[in-house]
Amino acid sequence: MAWFRKPKQKLQKGDRRELPSDVFEKCGECAEILYRERLAKNLYVCPSCGHHLRIGADAYVRILADEDSFQEMDVGLRSADPLGFVDLKPYVARLEAAEKKARHGDAVLTGTAALEGIPVVLAVMDFSFIGGSMGSVVGEKIARAARAALERRAPLIVVSASGGARMQEGILSLMQMAKTSAVLARLHEESIPYVSVLTDPTTGGVTASFAMLGDAILAEPGALIGFAGPRVIEQTIKQELPEGFQRSEFLLEHGMVDQIVDRRELRAEIGRLLRHMLGLPAGAIGAAVDAFPADVGALAGNGGPPARPSQAAKEAEGRTGVAPSRSGR
Numbered sequence: 001m002a003w004f005r006k007p008k009q010k011l012q013k014g015d016r017r018e019l020p021s022d023v024f025e026k027c028g029e030c031a032e033i034l035y036r037e038r039l040a041k042n043l044y045v046c047p048s049c050g051h052h053l054r055i056g057a058d059a060y061v062r063i064l065a066d067e068d069s070f071q072e073m074d075v076g077l078r079s080a081d082p083l084g085f086v087d088l089k090p091y092v093a094r095l096e097a098a099e100k101k102a103r104h105g106d107a108v109l110t111g112t113a114a115l116e117g118i119p120v121v122l123a124v125m126d127f128s129f130i131g132g133s134m135g136s137v138v139g140e141k142i143a144r145a146a147r148a149a150l151e152r153r154a155p156l157i158v159v160s161a162s163g164g165a166r167m168q169e170g171i172l173s174l175m176q177m178a179k180t181s182a183v184l185a186r187l188h189e190e191s192i193p194y195v196s197v198l199t200d201p202t203t204g205g206v207t208a209s210f211a212m213l214g215d216a217i218l219a220e221p222g223a224l225i226g227f228a229g230p231r232v233i234e235q236t237i238k239q240e241l242p243e244g245f246q247r248s249e250f251l252l253e254h255g256m257v258d259q260i261v262d263r264r265e266l267r268a269e270i271g272r273l274l275r276h277m278l279g280l281p282a283g284a285i286g287a288a289v290d291a292f293p294a295d296v297g298a299l300a301g302n303g304g305p306p307a308r309p310s311q312a313a314k315e316a317e318g319r320t321g322v323a324p325s326r327s328g329r
């Protein structure tokens with residue numbers, strides 16, 4: 001017997017192992033292939049180059065709010081399509097598709113929360129919903145969040161991400177600029193802190209209204225921030241724009257932004273700013289709110305009625321519908 005004759009073995013057809021498509025993500029800046037789980041732990045900041053990848057509103061809520069403290073407001077507000085607008089497809093169909101994708105009713109999420117133990121009102125925009133565009137619902141929700149901040153005498157934090165006004169709502173979306181700015185002016189009169197956080201991108205009507213009205217304006221590194229895009233500006237002024245134009249770093253250098261904050265430091269930095277603005281001791285987290293019985297104690301809901309029930313807050317209670325809401329489809 002030929003001892004060297006090897007039995008022929010055919011290759012077995014096994015199940016091909018497939019990796020789910022979302023295991024890896026490519027960094028848009030350095031093109032490094034990144035393991036998504038590791039990236040998520042790093043709050044979607046590229047570990048090799050520090051590029052801040054775009055994230056949704058829910059992710060920002062998780063980053064900023066203390067665990068389980070976020071209570072969403074105005075969940076049911078929907079745009080009414082007042083113009084019956086149709087471009088490539090009807091605006092109503094566009095809204096429905098956007099809601100499915102972003103899993104929110106519109107491009108902003110608002111609610112009450114605690115940040116390092118400090119009661120706040122939080123509004124976070126979502127770029128994945130029709131480019132974070134501002135229509136009547138975004139404007140109304142931001143205005144209502146500001147009014148809630150007035151009533152509670154709690155600081156307001158708005159995280160912006162927007163391509164500008166929502167053209168499908170025409171002039172109504174432009175009116176939101178005036179509406180949000182007016183309520184924010186009242187916060188300013190009442191000395192209630194408003195922190196604006198600009199993420200990539202913050203442009204158009206959002207930049208021209210509430211995003212640039214913060215008592216403190218923070219920006220994530222490398223974010224595009226501006227009103228009109230660079231191409232439009234170049235064509236208008238007929239000049240070449242400088243390197244890094246309309247990026248956070250450029251705006252910081254030119255005094256439009258107060259501070260550039262790494263996403264991983266954002267919560268701690270806002271906490272530090274708020275403690276400073278509210279007159280709380282540095283490093284005090286949570287428990288410190290009890291120690292301050294005046295305004296801040298009232299914020300936490302443990303000091304009875306607010307120590308200084310302001311005229312503006314009283315007025316605000318009686319007129320929650322300053323601007324007609326386009327909600328309720």
Ligand SMILES: [Zn+2]
Nearest residue numbers: 027030046049
């Ligand atoms: Zn990178």
